[in-house]
């Protein structure tokens with residue numbers, strides 16, 4: 001995997017490079033071990049040095065949070081995670097912290113680097129209390145360092161470790177987990193029997209993907225990356241973290257954007273009787289991004305609703321006065337509208353699940369040669385379609401919530417890690433982009449390396465919010481000509497909207513609040 005990834009942002013553009021800084025690489029435990037090992041054996045920085053760097057960075061962070069003279073307890077396993085804790089204990093003891101070190105598996109069987117650090121600790125002329133878990137008597141500690149297990153966790157946490165976890169989780173003192181909260185699977189974000197509930201996780205060398213999947217988000221607390229001296233050539237991501245800064249840095253400049261969407265139209269096929277709200281939300285949210293041209297295609301019987309609610313938006317009524325949902329007989333007229341100006345299509349919000357609408361959707365997707373964002377009920381139509389017949393020229397974005405994803409894949413997905421794996425495979429096999437809503441939201445692309453949100457995006461699976469997200473994604477797609485950037489921008493835009501709302505309101509968030 002190279003540093004940057006190729007993303008084509010439009011026919012006339014030269015190849016555009018999406019640059020993602022290393023701090024946003026999410027790694028598996030194996031990838032972390034690979035970096036560690038290669039840096040030691042091939043590049044030539046030894047493990048003891050890496051441990052000293054990890055410990056130094058972590059100690060600096062703890063000192064920025066905890067005042068000197070505080071009393072901290074360090075729980076250490078026998079592996080290198082324990083070694084990291086011993087480095088920090090040594091450094092803080094020299095800064096007037098009061099230190100207790102508690103070993104979970106004794107001191108006889110420490111890893112070589114942990115053992116070396118234990119000896120250094122003993123050399124200090126400082127009063128450090130060292131004991132085994134069996135002899136541990138709780139005191140009022142000011143903070144807790146969790147150096148029991150890191151990426152070496154191999155099964156459900158064993159006895160003693162689980163006792164210590166139970167003890168730690170009952171304490172009020174802030175907990176700093178080193179590298180990974182003990183008991184959290186760094187790859188899947190699942191809890192292996194039990195896990196330390198951390199206030200801060202100081203992740204060494206790279207962020208672990210498990211912090212953002214399943215229980216990881218609620219277990220790891222605030223995640224802080226402590227960089228190590230790994231050469232970039234050893235850094236391979238399992239995924240990328242979607243971050244505002246790099247997304248903005250990769251989005252084309254305002255000038256370019258303006259030029260890019262001049263003349264481009266977002267066509268929206270949405271709404272049916274009883275579900276016109278979805279069409280209104282999708283159209284309004286697309287319009288709110290500053291996109292000049294949004295065209296809502298609607299069955300004629302619903303025109304009156306939209307005339308009142310969507311004043312600025314161009315409406316193209318199709319069919320007869322008593323048509324209140326899309327039918328196969330509308331196909332030719334809809335295709336005529338889609339030919340009027342170049343643009344992209346957003347299809348699905350609130351179109352309903354009439355047999356005729358399903359057939360209309362499938363036939364339209366077969367005949368339309370442009371790019372389509374497929375959402376909501378149009379995803380249902382896709383899931384009812386055995387052999388998709390969609391032109392190769394059409395780029396697709398699919399925006400399923402967890403239930404829609406299951407129907408689409410015809411597969412039970414029991415957790416977020418499985419969901420991510422399924423998204424990766426599906427996007428790659430079908431050469432499309434998927435924005436899988438949930439926590440996290442996962443953007444899967446043809447490249448095979450997905451992107452995850454590091455913040456709560458569950459709201460987009462709720463009624464109405466998905467329509468807003470679809471409208472924004474469609475509009476940003478037209479603006480940036482990149483399906484990936486469109487998904488990132490829409491997710492971030494929605495997130496910012498909800499943050500802004502909660503900064504001044506305490507009531508429950510409604511879809512209109514984030515438009």
Ligand SMILES: NC(=O)C1=CN([C@@H]2O[C@H](COP(=O)(O)OP(=O)(O)OC[C@H]3O[C@@H](n4cnc5c(N)ncnc54)[C@H](OP(=O)(O)O)[C@@H]3O)[C@@H](O)[C@H]2O)[C@H](O)CC1
Nearest residue numbers: 036051079080081149150151152153154155156157158179
């Ligand atoms: N990111 C980096 O490159 C660096 C990481 N460092 C730190 O090193 C750890 C990884 O160290 P490692 O020694 O490989 O593993 P751990 O310390 O996490 O744990 C290994 C020991 O834990 C025992 N174990 C495993 N699973 C369990 C369990 N379920 N219950 C109890 N004990 C368990 C295992 O014992 P076995 O008897 O099963 O062999 C191991 O002894 C990484 O996370 C970082 O913190 C470096 O310091 C710097 C570079």
Ligand SMILES: [K+]
Nearest residue numbers: 146149180182
């Ligand atoms: K740990």
